[in-house]
Amino acid sequence: MSDVYNRVAVRIRPLLSRELLHHHQECVRVVPQGSGQVMLGSDRLFSFDHAFGPTASQDEVYESCVQPLVESLLGGFNATVFCYGQTGSGKTYTLGGGSQDEGGIIDRVAQDVFLLLAKQKNNDGIKAVVRVSYLELYREELRDLLDINTNFKELHIREDEKGNTGNNSEFQI
Numbered sequence: 001m002s003d004v005y006n007r008v009a010v011r012i013r014p015l016l017s018r019e020l021l022h023h024h025q026e027c028v029r030v031v032p033q034g035s036g037q038v039m040l041g042s043d044r045l046f047s048f049d050h051a052f053g054p055t056a057s058q059d060e061v062y063e064s065c066v067q068p069l070v071e072s073l074l075g076g077f078n079a080t081v082f083c084y085g086q087t088g089s090g091k092t093y094t095l096g097g098g099s100q101d102e103g104g105i106i107d108r109v110a111q112d113v114f115l116l117l118a119k120q121k122n123n124d125g126i127k128a129v130v131r132v133s134y135l136e137l138y139r140e141e142l143r144d145l146l147d148i149n150t151n152f153k154e155l156h157i158r159e160d161e162k163g164n165t166g167n168n169s170e171f172q173i
């Protein structure tokens, strides 16, 4: 990975059946393929680190944008993947996946973390502890998605003196 700390990717999802039914049309496209640029309408060009069109697979998105972060994570760096977009634009699909076969970023990160840890364990004999938490922040309230019954008032996200962020819903695997 290069020394750039923030990278921005845009993903254009395919039109949904109901949108096709209502004769909606694509107004943005990747031009040319692989360029990281998208054209809005006929003359407005925008550049990103990556641009994925409607036929891009979950694999493609993961391998180019996220897999390198998992590798640096196990090298001791912090990493964040942040999905942003209007409602219905595909954030949940990209992060969580559409189906079992088309798992999203979360499934793939979980798989790769354990694969890479197993490799490191074999090579260097290192020991590792993996902790996971899955929180939703909605209207200033936190929800523990691994334990829906937790009272939101008991959930806190804190930063320690070393700058590490943690929360009290972490679950050790």
Ligand SMILES: Nc1ncnc2c1ncn2[C@@H]1O[C@H](COP(=O)(O)OP(=O)(O)OP(=O)(O)O)[C@@H](O)[C@H]1O
Binding pocket: 012, 013, 014, 016, 054, 085, 086, 087, 088, 089, 090, 091, 092, 093, 094, 098
């Ligand atoms: N790349 C894609 N390929 C096929 N279908 C997709 C893709 N991205 C999104 N969709 C479909 O589009 C619909 C909306 O996507 P999704 O629920 O992920 O949006 P969202 O951004 O999470 O919306 P919200 O903010 O309302 O939760 C879903 O039916 C999803 O399956």
